[in-house]
Amino acid sequence: TQLLEQSPQFLSIQEGENLTVYCNSSSVFSSLQWYRQEPGEGPVLLVTVVTGGEVKKLKRLTFQFGDARKDSSLHITAAQPGDTGLYLCAGAGGGGADGLTFGKGTHLIIQP
Amino acid sequence: EAGVTQFPSHSVIEKGQTVTLRCDPISGHDNLYWYRRVMGKEIKFLLHFVKESKQDESGMPNNRFLAERTGGTYSTLKVQPAELEDSGVYFCASSQGAFSYEQYFGPGTRLTVT
Numbered sequence: 001t002q003l004l005e006q007s008p009q010f011l012s013i014q015e016g017e018n019l020t021v022y023c024n025s026s027s028v029f030s031s032l033q034w035y036r037q038e039p040g041e042g043p044v045l046l047v048t049v050v051t052g053g054e055v056k057k058l059k060r061l062t063f064q065f066g067d068a069r070k071d072s073s074l075h076i077t078a079a080q081p082g083d084t085g086l087y088l089c090a091g092a093g094g095g096g097a098d099g100l101t102f103g104k105g106t107h108l109i110i111q112p
Numbered sequence: 113e114a115g116v117t118q119f120p121s122h123s124v125i126e127k128g129q130t131v132t133l134r135c136d137p138i139s140g141h142d143n144l145y146w147y148r149r150v151m152g153k154e155i156k157f158l159l160h161f162v163k164e165s166k167q168d169e170s171g172m173p174n175n176r177f178l179a180e181r182t183g184g185t186y187s188t189l190k191v192q193p194a195e196l197e198d199s200g201v202y203f204c205a206s207s208q209g210a211f212s213y214e215q216y217f218g219p220g221t222r223l224t225v226t
Contacts, residue, residue: 004154031213042116042203043155050213075190082217096214097143097169099157 002027013079014111021074021087021106029091031102032065032072037086040095068100079110113126116218118204121184124224130192133221135204137186142208143167144187145215146179160186162210169174170224 013019023032031050035043047056049065049072056063059062060083062075076083086107090100116150117136125131132176147157158177159169172179176195181187191198201222205215 033213033215035217042205042219045214045216048213073140090155092213097160097162097207097210098158099145099171100147100155100215101157102147102155104154 002026002101004089004101004103006106008106009104010102010107012109012111015080019079022073023089025101028069030094031082033090034047034063034074035088035090037088043088044107064095081110081112084108116204116206116216118218120221120223120224123223124226125194126226127196128193130190131194133189133202135218136189137206139209141206142145143212145205147203147205148191156165157202176192196225199223199225
């Protein structure tokens with residue numbers, strides 16, 4: 001059984017600070033996705049990383065896939081109140097369109 | 113382009129009753145997935161359709177759950193009879209083709225079994 005450990009579970013910081021969320025596993029994933037979820041809504045896809053060592057940037061968000069494809073991180077620079085939400089990492093074990101294994105999520109609060 | 117839609121958004125039923133959840137994937141998406149999140153736990157995979165065929169149903173909890181995707185379009189997930197532990201949020205997701213990593217989620221159906 002593949003597991004994804006996400007940390008921290010809760011994070012509350014001031015506007016303008018930087019933060020990093022981690023997603024770790026002992027298993028290798030063919031791809032890893034980061035989602036953001038708002039209350040009462042479904043997860044919204046932010047990014048997919050596929051290649052070991054890959055780095056993708058989405059404005060102030062930087063996503064990295066570990067070299068061994070077992071871990072990933074999400075770094076937010078100069079966090080803003082609009083970044084508040086639940087961030088989820090999810091991995092696909094096999095190739096392509098397999099069902100995803102999710103982490104429990106990181107509840108992020110950015111205080112103005 | 114319309115996203116993944118789910119109906120109903122909320123359902124409250126009594127233990128022993130039957131409930132049917134519906135998911136309409138993004139048009140043209142061959143892959144359709146069902147997931148569930150119970151309180152305090154992570155989102156867990158239930159099953160995966162490719163068109164009308166079940167590709168992987170390893171996450172289905174037990175035989176009280178029946179999923180169908182007639183004609184390879186919308187899907188239904190029936191719980192019969194419902195138990196208290198079936199309460200949670202049921203999400204549907206879809207993706208385009210055989211090698212598509214990116215899954216797009218619907219808003220979920222919150223099921224409460226009392």
